[in-house]
Amino acid sequence: MGCVSRIEPTINISQDLVFFGDTRIHPAVFIKKLKKYIETLPSSMNIKNIISSTMKGDADIWYQLIEDKYDTFDEFEQLFISKYWGEYHQQKVRINLINGKYNEKFGSSRERYLMKKIYNIKHLEPKFTENEMVKMLARHFEEDIHKVIVTQRISTIDGLIDYIRSIDDYQTGWKKNENRQDNRIPNGNGQERRQNEYRNNQERSNDNRQENRNQNNRGNNTYSNRFNKFNRKPENPSQNTQIPQSTSYNNTIKTQAIQPQNTTTQEVNTVQTVAQIHSADDTNF
Structure with a gap:
């Protein structure tokens, strides 16, 4: 009659019962889940094998150091909490x-x-x-x-x-949607203040661009005026230039200008005498 060997049940550990010693799962949450899981297992199972299978990475290194320091789950729980969720x-x-x-x-x-x-x-x-x-x-x-x-x-x-x-x-x-007209967050959130600052900055930017355009226009006008001043066309000489005339022509014009109509011979002689006086004055000048 052959002997019957004892077969250890297979341990299936879910991912939420794996601890790496980091922030993937909170230590207090992990230890509670592990405790509930162990309570569902037969008491004949080796607790250390189950706990060891849940430790990964840095946590597994730590576990190797304390494996011989506990015999029950409660003792392991105290060591674990002290390491990962202690007073510090x-x-x-x-x-x-x-x-x-x-x-x-x-x-x-x-x-x-x-x-x-x-x-x-x-x-x-x-x-x-x-x-x-x-x-x-x-x-x-x-x-x-x-x-x-x-x-x-x-x-x-x-x-x-x-x-x-x-x-x-x-x-x-x-x-x-930054272009919304009503940018007030319910109950007084500070986003309204930041939106007003954004609008003010946009207005100042527009004012600066307009001022730059005005300065450019003024500069262009100044340059145009200076250019026209130094490149102005000469006036028509025929409009302002007087044609020189001879002395005899001047005497005739003066005689005609001061000679009245229907004058007598004596009056004409008097006018001619005055014209000769003027002619002599022009020659002396």
Whole structure:
């Protein structure tokens, strides 16, 4: 009669039960999932083999160092939390919760930023109340957003997420259509101020271009006037030039000009005498 050998059940580990020691999955989330999975397995199974199969990358290197330091899952859980979610890591999250600020230059939306913060905060020990979390997270965003959260008395995480999502949706739509006439974000978001600054810059740019055109026109007119001044055509000499006339012609004209009609012989002689006097004066001159 032959002996029956014991066959170890095959271990199938899903991807959400793989830990690399980085931010792909939160340490507190991983350890909870691993614990639930082990509870569904027969007690006869080797726990260390199961845990070892879930450690990858840097986490696997760490596991090789502590494999001989535990015998039960609870002991492993304590070692794991101390390494990846101990007081040092939790204190960093608390400090960021108080002093953190959202910056759109990092390329993340407000909603995504908020969700990542909530994801870390909810695993802190001791835990914050929901209202405390909302108050501290509201300070991470612009002043006008913070004021709306306070004045509208948003006190739940779901309410905060919904409002932040509405801000992101409006801003995304505004960026796609910058020519919209109404650029006010609901409840006083600072986008209206930035849009007004953009319009003012456009107006100043247009004014500068118009001023440059005016200066060019004035410069062209000045050059044209100078050109016309130095290239002016001479006047018609026939209009201003007097034709020289002989003395005898002048005497005749003068005689005719001062000789009245129907004059007597004596009057004519007198006129001729006066003309001769004038002729003599012209010759002396």
